[in-house]
Amino acid sequence: MRIPDDTLEQIRERARIDEIVARYTRLVPASRGEAKGCCPLPDHDERTPSFYVNPGTGVFHCFGCDRGGDVITFLELVEQLTFREAVEQLAEQVGAAILTDREQAHRSSTEGTPKLLRAALEIAAEVYATAITDDPAAASAREYLTERGFTDAHIRQWGIGFAPRGRTTVLGAHLATRGLPANAGHDAGLIRRGRAGQPYDTFAGRLIWPLRDPQGRIVGLAGRSLDDPGHNPDRYRKYVNSDDSALFRKSDTLFGLAAARPAIVRQRRVIVVEGYTDVMAVAAAGHPEVVGVCGTAFTATHARLLSRLLGSDGEIVVMFDADDAGQTAAWKIAVACHQFATVTLAVPGKSGSDPCQLRADHGDQAVRDAVNARQPLIRQILGRLLADADTPEKAAVAARRATAMLGELTDDVLILRYRRWLAGELGIPEGQLQVPAPPSPPPSLKVTPIERLDCIRDLAAQLVDDPTLWSRLQLPEVLELADLLPDRYCAVVERAAVAPPEIPDRWAWLLSTAPDEAARAAVTALRAGAPLQREPMRAVSECARAYGPARLAAVRADTADPDSVGRFAQLAAGLSRVMK
The missing domain is CATH 3.90.980.10 (DNA primase, catalytic core, N-terminal domain)
Structure with missing residues (x-):
């Protein structure tokens, strides 16, 4: 059932966005009461902070991955939750009730x-x-x-x-x-x-x-x-x-993660095992950085949980049962995680053994020795394929299987180096190994350099705050909003102009009614990390200098429009006037 708007507003007010974000990344003060830090969102690793939080407005925006929103959106993204799950988690933290009496009775039944x-x-x-x-x-x-x-x-x-x-x-x-x-x-x-x-x-x-x-x-x-x-x-x-x-969702849960978390972050390493007693055994042997998948396949959610703790250069030690099924499951972890971590394989004894049995039979030191003897997982798994390739026929089969497995990877360097290694092991030219190209990832919308400019964001924000400002500016008739602002910011300004007059917060309305993530990101890009406000005509002048050349180039390139030549001359004159 739908959560009432006043309940959502209550949660947003009580849950301070800077306090929530600070649990996931280190924030330092920025100008005008804001804070900034390295982006903690999945699939974005950065060393230079481009993630801004505005406690006063309750929004965040990352200028690196171009995502933003309020505190609920942040929790959705960083914890990979649904909207309702994020709201319920925040409500529990701030002591807010999110169900009406009727909903409470229905839910309890x-x-x-x-x-x-x-x-x-x-x-x-x-x-x-x-x-x-x-x-x-x-x-x-x-x-x-x-x-x-x-x-x-x-x-x-x-x-x-x-x-x-x-x-x-x-x-x-x-x-x-x-x-x-x-x-x-x-x-x-x-x-x-x-x-x-x-x-x-x-x-x-x-x-x-x-x-x-x-x-x-x-x-x-x-x-x-x-x-x-x-x-x-x-x-x-x-x-x-x-x-x-x-x-609870079994496919999203890693047993022991809460206990292992400090050690994982400190050592930038996690040991992944299969069962509950395996987790206990490895931890008892002196490796508290251990988690278990516990009866389910390793999932994309598991990978996201680990990537947030390890960053972009950690290590995942896979310590599954030393049998065919265990090694097949281990390969899936390498496929899911090789882009953000070095994946190694620690073999817990002979085939059929597991970490718990290894410790029970040989003690804590045997578990530590197995971890210390770990090897790159990809090479170990591919090496098993080649172990029996002692005839040309078997070598051909091994080559086909190995190249198919390499085709599951997406890191170009790993694919290149392992293809070279495979060719050497098989004694054939590297060109004979045709590794299928991985599927292209879906294009991600990135903030453009022009959209980061203070003057661009300042003018757009002023036009949102005061929808009548454009009509009061003394501008040449030839100039349109799209001549001074990128399309995404134009769309925000145009939406703000038709906002209901009775709404108390136009920015909150823009966020809540954004049609998609890109539109929401455009709003937060203007709201978080907001630049110092300029005198309106000065902002127009700076925008004309910064954005005008790109706009003129776009008009000149529009050869399909017979009026483009005249439009180019008029636009150039109009931009020149406001630059003065």
Whole structure:
């Protein structure tokens, strides 16, 4: 359902944009009460700050990647959230309610509010963490962890629990005692109903790991079965995770990221493993910079999460199971991340082994040795293809497969160097290896140098603030707005001229009604990093000098218009007059 405008305005007022942005990049004071820093948005790496924040107007704009907006837009972009997810996250931070009474009742009867879901999950995690030490039925859970070299300290560190079994729900009574509504457990996916309508706990009899978002807030649970898979193979499920909800999406979650975050940022390195116990094992061995994909394929969202922490020159150490499936999954990480990180491969022992088993069998030092022995992943994976190429036929097959894999990469230097390496390994001329060209990325709209000029932005901003200003200026009749301002800024000024007269904030109206991201970026480019205001005719004169030559060239180039010659002469005369 639509979030009321007054609620959105309340959130924008309470959530200071400079405080939110400062969590993602270092801001330093700029002129006129603004702040600037290096852009923290995905897919933009820069060393010279071009990202401006204006606390007074509540907007940001990056003049490097040409994106901008308000605090909600910023959170959407930097965390890759939907609009509603960004609003809900900000609302929780500033203590604002975003649902009407009618919406609250509807949401509570269906899926529950994020706050209610999180409360239920926190209580469940507490109950299960107590049960693993106090419940005699948890002996098998403790034994499972002990056999893998984990102690009570590790159990407490990771908040591991055990979900007791019962004829009916055990958790429901705890939720009721803590004051949660009767449907809270069902909405959070913690309690279900059997065929006869009897409630039961989703994770009953399972070893439990709390799942947390990058900020450390609980978003779901993961449960591992302790039963014999041969006892009831048709119903056996090794792992059960929380259902996707307003808080949790399995494909977007990296286990252990909140705990690993400081070490990842400090070392500019992350170790990626597959399972929950793999994360625990690598961390226990002295590498806290470890996260786990935990039962799902590595996704684009995972790559974005890591790129924001690593920057453009970090390292991703992939430590998947040493089998064919693990190596195939490792290659997908290289494809997703090679543009912003060096991707290496650490092999945890012989085929079929994993980091947890390696540590259990050989101790912490064996895990550290495996990490220290890491090699470039791309070369290792391609090398496996060539290992059996001992006949011309096998070499031809290996060459086709290897070049197809290189075709999945987009970094020209890597493709060139590995093609050369492959040719050397196969003993053939490099030209025989035809690596398919990667698909061209979609064109990105960049701010042009002329649009960055203070005089251009100043004149456009003044015309937005005062839509009658253009008619009051003493300008030659030949001059049009497009002769002094780039098209994108002209569109902003023209939209401002038709804004409803009763609106209290024309800039906010321009942002909220922008038809697309490019239009919104044009607004924020004028609002954030705003230049010192000039006397209007001085601004016109400077714009004529800066933009006039490009405008004259465009008119001269329009050979399809028979009047272009006359128009060129008139425009040149008009621009000359206002330059004086």
